[in-house]
Structures are given as structure tokens and as C-alpha cells.
Amino acid sequence: MVQASLNLPILASLCALFIWPGECHPKSNILVVPVDGSHWVNMAVILQELHSRGHNLTVIRSHTSWYIPEKSPFYTSISVKGREDKFEPDLSFYDSMLRRCLEFRKSSRLLRTIHIQLDMGKMISKGFKSITRTIELMFEDQVFMSMMRDTKFDLMLTDPGLPTGFVLAHYLQLPMVYNVRWILMGDSHFTFAPSPLSYVPVTGSELSDQMDFFDRILNMLVHIIQTWQLHIIMSPLYREVLDHYFPPGTDFLSMALSADLWLVRADFVFEFPRPTMANVVYIGGFQCRPSKPLPDDLEAFVQSSGDHGVLIMSLGTLIAALPKEVTEAVAAAFAELPQKVVWRYIGERPSTLGNNTLLVDWFPQNDLLGHPKTRAFVAHGGTNGIYEAIYHAVPVVGLPLLFDQFDNVLRLQARGAARVLEAGTLTSAEFKDALLDVLENPSYKEAMQRLSHLHRDRPMHPLDSAIFWIEYVLRNKGAGHLHPEGHRLPWYVYHSVDVGLFLLTALTLSVWLFFTVCRLMLRKVCRRKAKVE
Known part of the structure; x- marks a missing residue:
């Protein structure tokens, strides 16, 4: 009691x-x-x-x-x-x-x-x-x-x-x-x-x-x-x-x-x-969160990949499609892989598209990245997608297109978690080589898993x-x-330009005064010496 x-x-x-x-x-x-x-x-x-x-x-x-x-x-x-x-x-x-x-x-x-x-x-x-x-x-x-x-x-x-x-x-x-x-x-x-x-x-x-x-x-x-x-x-x-x-x-x-x-x-x-x-x-x-179950038709496609797993590709909300010659090269490379591919794509269907590739105008990106069968993410490098890839520990093949996307994927590459390509000159062989490298080299997955662990290890x-x-x-x-008070200061005060100019002026005047006094004293000494002689 x-x-x-x-x-x-x-x-x-x-x-x-x-x-x-x-x-x-x-x-x-x-x-x-x-x-x-x-x-x-x-x-x-x-x-x-x-x-x-x-x-x-x-x-x-x-x-x-x-x-x-x-x-x-x-x-x-x-x-x-x-x-x-x-x-x-x-x-x-x-x-x-x-x-x-x-x-x-x-x-x-x-x-x-x-x-x-x-x-x-x-x-x-x-x-x-x-x-x-x-x-x-x-x-x-x-x-x-x-x-x-x-x-x-x-x-x-x-x-x-x-x-x-x-x-x-x-x-x-x-x-x-x-x-x-x-x-x-x-x-x-x-x-x-x-x-x-x-x-x-x-x-x-x-x-x-x-x-x-x-x-x-x-x-x-x-x-x-x-x-x-x-x-x-x-x-x-x-x-x-x-x-x-x-x-x-x-x-x-x-x-x-x-x-x-x-x-x-x-x-x-x-x-x-x-x-x-x-x-x-x-x-x-x-904005990252645990993945939710996929729609039934998409889940069935993903499960059909077997042990090979799936790749997903998205170019974000603003750019719907790459130039035609690039999309043809991408589709051809995908067709040669054993993995299934889910590609968010709006535009003319590539003629080189393989049976293993599903084109959709939208997909639940976070849920796909969190699916256990997802092996890699082909991304343009937008920050939302980058952080979702980090959260779910999915390595990236970067195809940056505009704005900060180049810097984003290069940061991941510097961490060993991505391979970056030039979209404008991309060939099918180059793209396939990058995909196989990320899929078969465990260092990319391990680097992304470390980033994911660090990203999640926080008090709130x-x-x-x-x-x-x-x-x-x-x-x-x-x-x-x-x-901070610095935001209210004019640039010349913030960078201490006025202080620097004052100190430089004071130093210049001091040096000038020193040499002037020395010169006057030297003249006085010389005059005395002349009188003595």
C-alpha cells in the first residue's frame, strides 16, 4: 500500500x-x-x-x-x-x-x-x-x-x-x-x-x-x-x-x-x-520513414525477380526523361541484366526496352528503397532521394542532370557509396559496367550501410x-x-576591413614617423660633427 x-x-x-x-x-x-x-x-x-x-x-x-x-x-x-x-x-x-x-x-x-x-x-x-x-x-x-x-x-x-x-x-x-x-x-x-x-x-x-x-x-x-x-x-x-x-x-x-x-x-x-x-x-x-507494403501488382513484379532482386530508377519531380539516345542506352543496359527493373519514366517507350523492365509514371520510392529485394538505385541525385537511399542503405548509380545533383552524388561517391556517370555522353556499355560494379562489388553496399547506421544513430x-x-x-x-550579430553588420565590418585599414594606416604612419625621426636625428648628429671639425 x-x-x-x-x-x-x-x-x-x-x-x-x-x-x-x-x-x-x-x-x-x-x-x-x-x-x-x-x-x-x-x-x-x-x-x-x-x-x-x-x-x-x-x-x-x-x-x-x-x-x-x-x-x-x-x-x-x-x-x-x-x-x-x-x-x-x-x-x-x-x-x-x-x-x-x-x-x-x-x-x-x-x-x-x-x-x-x-x-x-x-x-x-x-x-x-x-x-x-x-x-x-x-x-x-x-x-x-x-x-x-x-x-x-x-x-x-x-x-x-x-x-x-x-x-x-x-x-x-x-x-x-x-x-x-x-x-x-x-x-x-x-x-x-x-x-x-x-x-x-x-x-x-x-x-x-x-x-x-x-x-x-x-x-x-x-x-x-x-x-x-x-x-x-x-x-x-x-x-x-x-x-x-x-x-x-x-x-x-x-x-x-x-x-x-x-x-x-x-x-x-x-x-x-x-x-x-x-x-x-x-x-x-x-522525411525518411520505414517502408510500407507495395501495391499488389508492384509487389508481384518485385517478387518475380527471385534472388537477383530489383533495381529502381527515378529522375525526380521536374525532369521527366533523358534525351532519346540516352534512354535507349539505359534501356539496352537494363535488358542485359538478370535483375528486374522498375523505372519511373514518362515519354516515348525506348525501342531497346527488355522484358525485365517495368515503366511506370510514378512509384512509392521510399517503399521500394526499403524493400528487401532492392539492390541499387539509379538516381539523378535530388536530396530527397539521396537521403532515402542512405536511410535504407541502398547504393546509388548517379546520373546527375541539373542544379546541386552533381555535388550530391559526388558526395556519396567520396564516401564510397555511389558510382557517378555523365548522362550526356552515356553509352550502354558504360552504364552496364557501372551497374555491375555497384551490384557485384560489396564495398558500395557496405559503405552505404555505414552511412545508414550513422544517419540513424541520433538521440531524436x-x-x-x-x-x-x-x-x-x-x-x-x-x-x-x-x-548572430554578424548578420547585422555591413560586409566591411564583418570582415574587419575597417580594422585592417586602420591598423595598416597606423603601421604605415608609425614606420614613416620612425624613419622621419631617425633622419632628423641623423642630420642633427651630422651637423654637430661638422661644427666640431
């Missing part, structure tokens, strides 16, 4: 945790501005979890959105329209961009890097012009802005790959959390933390953290190009918006750095180690960590105490 009475307070406390969850997670109004495409895939995971914890979510989407549904059981959407003359990329836009990129990659390493960076900057600047007009249209819509103010949102959750979210949050003066990997036109790390170019590779350089002299030259050139495009081409596009709707002196880049918390979709199991900041939380792989699942820190910002109405 005594023992039971001692346990009553403990039991009461445990019951309270389950009976009154609202005490721990009060409902909040969260405004969400996502980025479409694959970015939405992982944002939706966070939103579903926030909804399950009682938060009210309002998502701002384009009325022509590709992947963000207008109606959803876990959020309310507001569809915004851009101007009629806006730049509106569709999937064919990315296909044409891919063709240019593949052509550029036939050049030397230096030239292809410069061409790709300039071409990407040109395309992004067109998109930024469209976003500028969309932001202006939102601010001009008095009904929309009145609704934004009257709703009394508690937090902005946004992906800063496009600036709409943080510009609106700054206008509404909301605490802000980023779900981020890219910001504006580069890796977010280069925005919020010191990034020494001697060992931190710039996205687009296709380098590791071990660089020789010429690698560091290339790394510096890519950084200069991206910095020039950001400060000279892109930031000025928003000057008119800032001058019209914000106080004088408002700076676009300072606005981009004003987030209370950065939820970075990265894990140092995959990324190269580098400096970071106090208001940064790493949630790489938060990254999704739980993301939700905790979002609610942390909600509970404390911001996290300004974690915000």
Missing part, C-alpha cells in the same frame, strides 16, 4: 501527458509559404506533423501550382495570381535547360562550370523578376493584405529558395522559421555561416573538401560568379519593392538573413563538415527535432537570442 501511494504522483504526471496534450502544444496560427516541386514534398511532411499537433496552417500557393494541392485535410490554402506577363516555367522549360546543361558538360571542366553557372543565373534571374511582380501584386491586393493582418499569425514557416515568404514575413513582422537547403541562388551555409573556400566546396564546383591548388582556384571562381550574380543582378530586382513598401534603408540580403531559426535539410553524415551557427538545426532525412528523429524547434520559436515568440 505504501509503495502504491508513492507511485501515485508519478502515475498522475504520466496521465497528464496523455490527457492534456494541449497544455504542451497550444494551437497556433502558422502561415506557410513553400516552394513548389520537390521542395514541397518535404515541406508537406512537416505540415502534416504540425497539423497532428493541433496547429492551424495556412498555405500560400500559386494558382498554377504543379504539386501543392489547393484543397487539403491539414491546411487551408490561399491561391495567389501573378501578372499576365510573368515568367512561368513549366516542365518543358527544365527539359530545355537540361539539354543546354548536357551540351555544356562536353566542354572542359573549367568552361563547363562557368557556362552552367552563368546559364543557371540567367534562368534564376528570370524567375526572380516573376517573383518580384507576384510580391507587388500581393501587396497591392488590399483584401489579401487585410486578411493577412487580421488573422494574427503567430509564425511564418517558409522555404527561402524563393524570397516571397521572408519578404511577406518581414512586412507582417512575424517570427520566422526556414525549412531550407538553398537560399536565393546558393547553399544556405554560405549565407548564415563562415565558409572558408580552402576546404568548403561551393555548390556547382563539383569538388570535395580535399582540394589541391587548382581545385581551390575553381572553387573561388564559382564563388565569385555566384556572389556577383546575387549582389549585382538579383538583389537590385527587389529595390523598387523595398523602397515602396518598407522603411528607408531596408536591405534585401539582411531581410533574407532575419530568420529566427534555420531548419537545414542536411546531415553531416552526407555533407562535408563545416562551420555552423547557434540558430541552425540539421534535419537532413526527416530529425522530424521530431524540426517540430520541437518550430514550437520552441512559437512558445518564445521568436529566438532572437540565437541570432
Whole structure:
């Protein structure tokens, strides 16, 4: 009886945790501005979890959105329209961009890097012009802005790959959390933390953290190009918006750095180690989860592979198909393998397709990667797929096409968990050789198993960590105490240019004064000596 009475307070406390969850997670109004495409895939995971914890979510989407549904059981959407003359990329836009990129990659390493960076900057600047007009249209819509103010949102959750979210949050003066990997036109790390170019590779350089002299030259050139495009081409596009709707002196880049918390979709199991900041939380792989049973028809196909197992291939959400000559080479290589193949493919059926290959317009990628019969993953290198492959310990054959995909698969290759190929010059024999290497050489599987073990060995699942820190910002109405002062400093103060110039000037004056005094004293001594003589 005594023992039971001692346990009553403990039991009461445990019951309270389950009976009154609202005490721990009060409902909040969260405004969400996502980025479409694959970015939405992982944002939706966070939103579903926030909804399950009682938060009210309002998502701002384009009325022509590709992947963000207008109606959803876990959020309310507001569809915004851009101007009629806006730049509106569709999937064919990315296909044409891919063709240019593949052509550029036939050049030397230096030239292809410069061409790709300039071409990407040109395309992004067109998109930024469209976003500028969309932001202006939102601010001009008095009904929309009145609704934004009257709703009394508690937090902005946004992906800063496009600036709409943080510009609106700054206008509404909301605490802000980023779900981020890219910001504006580069890796977010280069925005919020010191990034020494001697060992931190710039996205687009296709380098590791071990660089020789010429690698560091290339790394510096890519950084200069991206910095020039950001400060000279892109930031000025928003000057008119800032001058019209914000106080004088408002700076676009300072606005981009004003987030209370950065939820970075990265894990140092995959990324190269580098400096970071106090208001940064790493949630790489938060969308990964144990696999679920496959649909009956797909499960039957997978089981028909026997002991050989299956390969899966996907090129992500934006690029539907490779050039025809490449798809023919890929299909021919697949046809010569004993494994079965599930290929997410949209386009004209390759003439070399074998009976062992199943073409589908969509498949449950995570569930297939987690299936015990999956032997390898042929991937373009998007971060969602890379982390799912790490989570399920499936080695990768990389066919990078655009953006950061080259850097992603090269990171896996540096860890010994992937084999990387050039899609633009791919031959059937080359592709088959790479597939057999990954399938038959156990080192790839062992390396990926080690990455998977390290990725899973953490005190808290990254999704739980993301939700905790979002609610942390909600509970404390911001996290300004974690915000580094360096983000508020002008560049010449941040890099101590003014201090360096002062010290250099002081040293120069000291040396000049020393030699001047010495010269005067020497003249005085010489005069005395002359008088004595």
C-alpha cells in the first residue's frame, strides 16, 4: 500500500501527458509559404506533423501550382495570381535547360562550370523578376493584405529558395522559421555561416573538401560568379519593392538573413563538415520513414525477380526523361541484366526496352528503397532521394542532370557509396559496367550501410527535432537570442576591413614617423660633427 501511494504522483504526471496534450502544444496560427516541386514534398511532411499537433496552417500557393494541392485535410490554402506577363516555367522549360546543361558538360571542366553557372543565373534571374511582380501584386491586393493582418499569425514557416515568404514575413513582422537547403541562388551555409573556400566546396564546383591548388582556384571562381550574380543582378530586382513598401534603408540580403531559426535539410553524415551557427538545426532525412507494403501488382513484379532482386530508377519531380539516345542506352543496359527493373519514366517507350523492365509514371520510392529485394538505385541525385537511399542503405548509380545533383552524388561517391556517370555522353556499355560494379562489388553496399547506421544513430528523429524547434520559436515568440550579430553588420565590418585599414594606416604612419625621426636625428648628429671639425 505504501509503495502504491508513492507511485501515485508519478502515475498522475504520466496521465497528464496523455490527457492534456494541449497544455504542451497550444494551437497556433502558422502561415506557410513553400516552394513548389520537390521542395514541397518535404515541406508537406512537416505540415502534416504540425497539423497532428493541433496547429492551424495556412498555405500560400500559386494558382498554377504543379504539386501543392489547393484543397487539403491539414491546411487551408490561399491561391495567389501573378501578372499576365510573368515568367512561368513549366516542365518543358527544365527539359530545355537540361539539354543546354548536357551540351555544356562536353566542354572542359573549367568552361563547363562557368557556362552552367552563368546559364543557371540567367534562368534564376528570370524567375526572380516573376517573383518580384507576384510580391507587388500581393501587396497591392488590399483584401489579401487585410486578411493577412487580421488573422494574427503567430509564425511564418517558409522555404527561402524563393524570397516571397521572408519578404511577406518581414512586412507582417512575424517570427520566422526556414525549412531550407538553398537560399536565393546558393547553399544556405554560405549565407548564415563562415565558409572558408580552402576546404568548403561551393555548390556547382563539383569538388570535395580535399582540394589541391587548382581545385581551390575553381572553387573561388564559382564563388565569385555566384556572389556577383546575387549582389549585382538579383538583389537590385527587389529595390523598387523595398523602397515602396518598407522603411528607408531596408536591405534585401539582411531581410533574407532575419530568420529566427534555420531548419537545414542536411546531415553531416552526407555533407562535408563545416562551420555552423547557434540558430541552425540539421534535419537532413526527416522525411525518411520505414517502408510500407507495395501495391499488389508492384509487389508481384518485385517478387518475380527471385534472388537477383530489383533495381529502381527515378529522375525526380521536374525532369521527366533523358534525351532519346540516352534512354535507349539505359534501356539496352537494363535488358542485359538478370535483375528486374522498375523505372519511373514518362515519354516515348525506348525501342531497346527488355522484358525485365517495368515503366511506370510514378512509384512509392521510399517503399521500394526499403524493400528487401532492392539492390541499387539509379538516381539523378535530388536530396530527397539521396537521403532515402542512405536511410535504407541502398547504393546509388548517379546520373546527375541539373542544379546541386552533381555535388550530391559526388558526395556519396567520396564516401564510397555511389558510382557517378555523365548522362550526356552515356553509352550502354558504360552504364552496364557501372551497374555491375555497384551490384557485384560489396564495398558500395557496405559503405552505404555505414552511412545508414550513422544517419540513424541520433538521440531524436530529425522530424521530431524540426517540430520541437518550430514550437520552441512559437512558445518564445521568436529566438532572437540565437541570432548572430554578424548578420547585422555591413560586409566591411564583418570582415574587419575597417580594422585592417586602420591598423595598416597606423603601421604605415608609425614606420614613416620612425624613419622621419631617425633622419632628423641623423642630420642633427651630422651637423654637430661638422661644427666640431
